[in-house]
Amino acid sequence: MPQPNQAALDFLLSRSSRPAKTLKTPVPTRDQLLPILTAAARVPDHGKLVPWRFVVLERAALLRLADLVRRLGPGLGIDPEKVEKSALNFGGSHLAVAVVFVPRDSEKVPEVEQLLSAGAACFSLLNAALASGWGANWITGWPSHDEGFCREGFGLAAGEKVAGIIHIGTETSVPPERPRPDVAEITTWMTE
Template sequence: MPDPNPAALDFLLTRRSRPAKTLGLPVPTPEQLTPILTAAARSPDHGKLEPWRFIVFEGIALRRLGDEARACAKTRGLDAEQADKGAQQFETGHLAVAVIEVQKPSEKIPALEQTYAVGGVCLALLNAALASGWGANWLSGWPSHDRSFMADALGLAAYERVAGFIHIGTETSAPPDRPRPDLSQIVTWCRS
């Protein structure tokens, strides 16, 4: 018989991301963020490649990313709405962890499996922040996929890319829950 952890299961059944724009101060200190990052780094990792790394942005560094996103949007010819959408997560945020996918050469582990592992790291980071009592949200947007933004603003190499920005802070308002998937529509049971 398994040894259940009802508190952990209840957390997973009731967890809810918090809109990034509702996350205020204070944010985790480095000492408070370290166990959250440690939990995220314990994600399943086929081949023990660790195809990820973290960049923690706070305050002025986030404002700089907002400026870089606006400059990139202008260079790309994006309209004001797109520029705002890409820049505002940085301009209004207080702490964000960029989860960087770092593809590692491997004859055994396909690149796609490494991408899946990094997605697991993002979710684990989000859940660890929530379990620690912080509000958190996983954002991406066009800056996460723009090579010039990744290179110029984040200093990423050609074999690296952004999996997401996990914004963490103090929850200032609780959002209503949203509709959840209907398991009868997405689960197939195969018993024979």
């Protein structure tokens, strides 16, 4: 019988993101953030390609991104309410980490596997922040998928994309438990 890490399993069975708008100061210092980033980098990465990187967004950068959302959104035809909601996601935050998908040329590792690794880095970053006692939330939204916004806002190179933005801070309220999938309904057991 394997020896379970019951504390880790209990954490995973009870983990829950915190709404970004409820995350306030204090936020992790650089020294406190480094172990979280280190944990996030320990994800499956077939071929050891490291098809992702981190962009730490401190308060001034987040305010700049909120302004950029308000400047670019109308010209892209984005509904004004969506523009303001996205601007508040940035402007209301005090620390966030963008996980940038960086596809690598590889004959052995298809791009979809590299993208999944970047998604795993997002989830690992989220969980590491939560496990460290911080509140955290993974948000994307239209700015994260707009090439012009990402190039100007995050300094992304051609071919890079934002996989996710993890907001981290001190939680001010614990959200109620939300319904979770019924595992029996989404699981198929193949015996042959």
